[in-house]
Amino acid sequence: MRIVESEVLVLGTPWRNLTFLKLTSDDGLVGLGEARLTNRTEALLAYLDAVRDRYVLGIDPFDTEKLVRTMVHGDQGRAGEIVATAIALVEMACWDLKGKALGQPVYRLLGGAVRDAIPAYANGWYRVERTPDAFAEAALRVVSKGYRALKFDPFGTLHGPPTRSELTEVVRLCEAVRAAVGPEVEIFLDMHSRFGVADAIRVVRALERVDLGWVEEPVDPLDAEGHRRVSSAVGVPVATGERLYHRSEFLPFLERRACAILQPDLTHCCGIGEARAIAGMSEAFGLLVAPHNVAGPVAMAANLHLAATLPNLRIMETFNDFEADAPLPSGRAGNPVLGAASGCPGVVDGAFPLPQGPGWGVTLDEEVIRSFPFRPGHFDIFAPHWHRRRALGPVGS
The missing domain is CATH 3.20.20.120 (Enolase-like C-terminal domain)
Structure with a gap:
């Protein structure tokens, strides 16, 4: 079992961008990962693109420990927030693939x-x-x-x-x-x-x-x-x-x-x-x-x-x-x-x-995701607009 395709989708909301990773195996299974990276989604997307051929394509999704160690240590620099998030996305998608290949929930x-x-x-x-x-x-x-x-x-x-x-x-x-x-x-x-x-x-x-x-x-x-x-x-x-x-x-x-x-x-x-x-x-x-x-x-x-x-x-x-x-x-x-x-x-x-x-x-609805593309902006927990919904609609919606 090998990963032959990697695709990234982003769903934008008024205060967070959700990054979805789809890994497709050579037998047609799709594994999913997802993360929200505050104010650094563009950097995450760039890094995922950079490591796609370097680390992701061609790997066996059952080798998650080897994959994580390679991605943590393979580029010499310390794996900070952006790199650790990218690793998590790939690792999560591999676990999804393993569960689907074996017909079992991950837990x-x-x-x-x-x-x-x-x-x-x-x-x-x-x-x-x-x-x-x-x-x-x-x-x-x-x-x-x-x-x-x-x-x-x-x-x-x-x-x-x-x-x-x-x-x-x-x-x-x-x-x-x-x-x-x-x-x-x-x-x-x-x-x-x-x-x-x-x-x-x-x-x-x-x-x-x-x-x-x-x-x-x-x-x-x-x-x-x-x-x-x-x-x-x-x-x-x-x-x-x-x-x-x-x-x-x-x-x-x-x-x-x-x-x-x-x-x-x-x-x-x-x-x-x-x-x-x-x-x-x-x-x-x-x-x-x-x-x-x-x-x-x-x-x-x-x-x-x-x-x-x-x-x-x-x-x-x-x-x-x-x-x-x-x-x-x-x-x-x-x-x-x-x-x-x-x-x-x-x-x-x-x-x-x-x-x-x-x-x-879990199964993605890509039509919904593509209807809400990446939203540029700055999320600031200390800014007044975070604490009032305004254009976000009523609480509890």
């Missing part, structure tokens, strides 16, 4: 499921006016979709030490969400590395009464000692890891017991194999994993196959139910991200059911 090839369902939390639902009432109303719509956990960033344009009034506003937003969803719904906060250690501690302490499941990336993503200091000073678990790309980068966080939850992103850390290695290391140190996932239906399915096999899984992230509707090729309005592929399960009573194979169990 069975990884050792089998250790759970019947994967608990889920919603993200991307809160692009509304930054008022307590608007946040509360949006959170209620999340719960109405069947979610029992949600995450948000209440900090707006803050990037650095907050004033007393700014911190009071953040607390009011969080308390409004807690009051709206009640005590049974989990709430996680993403701090997006906005603060230094002292300010992060101050902010988290002010929010402890909201009863948070975790606070995420309170300080610089590479600062293991800073994370440890925050973790030691607050009464809320700390999560981090979405911007780490190799197991060696996670090791200082484990050795220092710098956090409670690690969040590898399989679409950025070279794929399923590396993500499983990171999860195994985390288990040995007594840490949970909550994979970071901000991509579309193919990456969602791949994450579910991974999550099904992890004994130390905390919960799984998804954004996809909260994309704005747009005109689809059928002529009706619909969610283009969910419409880009079929087969990925949705959330039912707070959890994803196990995905069905073979492979990821």
